[in-house]
Amino acid sequence: MNHSRADGRTTDSPSRGGAAGVPADQATVRRSNLALVLRHVSVYGPCSRSAVAVATGLNKTTVTSLVNELQARGLVKETGPQHAGSVGRPSVALVLDGSGVGALGVEVNVDYIAAFATDLAGRVLADRRIGFDAMGSSPERSLDELARVVERTVADLDRIGIAPAGITVAVPGLIDTTTGTVVVAPNLGWRGVAVAERLSQADIRADIPIAVDNDANLAALAEFTSGVAAGTPDLVYLTGEVGVGGGIISGGRLLGGADGFAGEVGHVMVDPSGESCRCGRVGCWETKVGLAALVRMATPDRAYGIGRQLVRDPEERLAEIEQRRAEGDPRVEAALAEVGRWLGLGAATLVNLFNPRVIVLGGYFARLADRLIPAAQEELVRLSITGAADRCRFIASDLGFGAASRGAAGVVVERALADPTAIAIRHPSHRGA
Missing domain, CATH: 3.30.420.40 (ATPase, nucleotide binding domain)
Structure with missing residues (x-):
């Protein structure tokens, strides 16, 4: 059974140390190893379990267990035999999956609100922008409109079987990222606006983590990872x-x-x-x-x-x-x-x-x-x-005017890659020991 955490993420079951009753130090090591394997597959896939073991320094038994868990979370999948030109039985290739896990980035700016969503493998699921006079609107009205855009996009993802791993909001201003509060956004006329708190009251699942960050920082990350x-x-x-x-x-x-x-x-x-x-x-x-x-x-x-x-x-x-x-x-x-x-x-x-x-x-x-x-x-x-x-x-x-929302979605993807345990178990029968 999943339980909501203070930061909005879920663990697989309650425990004093780590996920699934594993002591804290072992849970930390396993989480780190899951991330290590997932990132290797995302960068170098398709690749075999043996290749992952060689590249990461983990033994084959551990890699098999980790891959099983990543499959259970819908993050890795098998694509069939991999022929490397050598004699013997071909190995099964692994690639990044994430087709059922989404990342949503939204942006509120002076004259528009934008939303950009991908799955963890990078497939674009939503890319929209609507004209909205945030400069001439109260923070409350702007947040209401932002919440409607988020609700609509999450509903669209839900209809195609995508579960958002998180939402990141881009705002042109100084942001307290620990609380998701806009300290000041001069062009919006915002000061001390609790964006994450307002969106947590929207009609979306309560366990979807919500973060807020500066639009230019997020756009810079998008450029660094996928721009010109x-x-x-x-x-x-x-x-x-x-x-x-x-x-x-x-x-x-x-x-x-x-x-x-x-x-x-x-x-x-x-x-x-x-x-x-x-x-x-x-x-x-x-x-x-x-x-x-x-x-x-x-x-x-x-x-x-x-x-x-x-x-x-x-x-x-x-x-x-x-x-x-x-x-x-x-x-x-x-x-x-x-x-x-x-x-x-x-x-x-x-x-x-x-x-x-x-x-x-x-x-x-x-x-x-x-x-x-x-x-x-x-x-x-x-x-x-x-x-x-x-x-x-x-x-x-x-990247046009969508750079910030694209970067915001990218942050969600990066967090999922860094902590695969934040993604709920979807296929319990595939989970390793």
């Missing part, structure tokens, strides 16, 4: 939304800082005499390069906060800007030149601080990269430490 700069150990990701956030990968690891607040690059002051920012200060970088700044300069009649407007997805705003650009509107070209210049100025500071090899431009930056990158690169070269800019380049993301 995948595997680059030192990169900076810039969100390119109404607000501008940064996710920093340094030495192959996400840079979080002492409180997890690292990367709030949009609120670095670049112009002491500039525009007021929603954070309460003046001249923040995002007031120069955020989508709201571009819209204000390129299509002033459509600026955020001007009159009563229909809720518009950022893609719609960009389509209008591109249309006016194609029609030769000089305001659009001037706006793009101005944004590109300020983008390079701020990026020069990031290059001097973090020495990345790549600056990945997300959101609307990616959509308009052909015009923004040349101006930004020129300013970067002018202001960076000699040599650093020569070894760093801008590159446009191909």
Whole structure:
């Protein structure tokens, strides 16, 4: 029988030490070994049990027991005989399964809510975005809408037999990840908003763990694992939304800082005499390069906060800007030149601080990269430490506005790979001793 834990996960039965009555130290070792085998299969599969034993250093009997348990949890499956060209009986190949286990990432941003779901093997199960005016809505109304999107997506997964292993919510702000609370999100007007607590009251299973994290950090993880700069150990990701956030990968690891607040690059002051920012200060970088700044300069009649407007997805705003650009509107070209210049100025500071090899431009930056990158690169070269800019380049993301929700789902997958015991037993007859 499963029992809910404080963090929302389940164990197979109650015990004082570990899962299934195993003493704590043995449970920890087994959990670690399960993760070791699962990760090997996920990276190197199809592979045989013997190959897993050789690669991990575990004996064959232990590997067989671990594989049986991973099969019971629906995480590994057999694909048939594997012929390696040698004489003798062919071995049975193992591959990552996870077809019945889902990972859900959702994002709430200024003008949309997005959801992205995969199974643990990476098959995309849901990818949707709806226009929503979170900037003009109360936190309560925004959370209600977010809960509806989560409920709908979880219900869709349930209909196809997928059990979510977790939900991660991306929010553009400073996040207390231990409690799932948004400390402050200036562009949403949120302060001290308990996102995880609200979603725990939604119409979804109570044992689905819910986490909350910064949108730029999650997007940076998505870029690092599956984006245009995948595997680059030192990169900076810039969100390119109404607000501008940064996710920093340094030495192959996400840079979080002492409180997890690292990367709030949009609120670095670049112009002491500039525009007021929603954070309460003046001249923040995002007031120069955020989508709201571009819209204000390129299509002033459509600026955020001007009159009563229909809720518009950022893609719609960009389509209008591109249309006016194609029609030769000089305001659009001037706006793009101005944004590109300020983008390079701020990026020069990031290059001097973090020495990345790549600056990945997300959101609307990616959509308009052909015009923004040349101006930004020129300013970067002018202001960076000699040599650093020569070894760093801008590159446009191909993940669009879904990078954060994709990264959020990826975090769920990573946690499942790191702790397979968090996934409930589905086929008890396959479980090993």
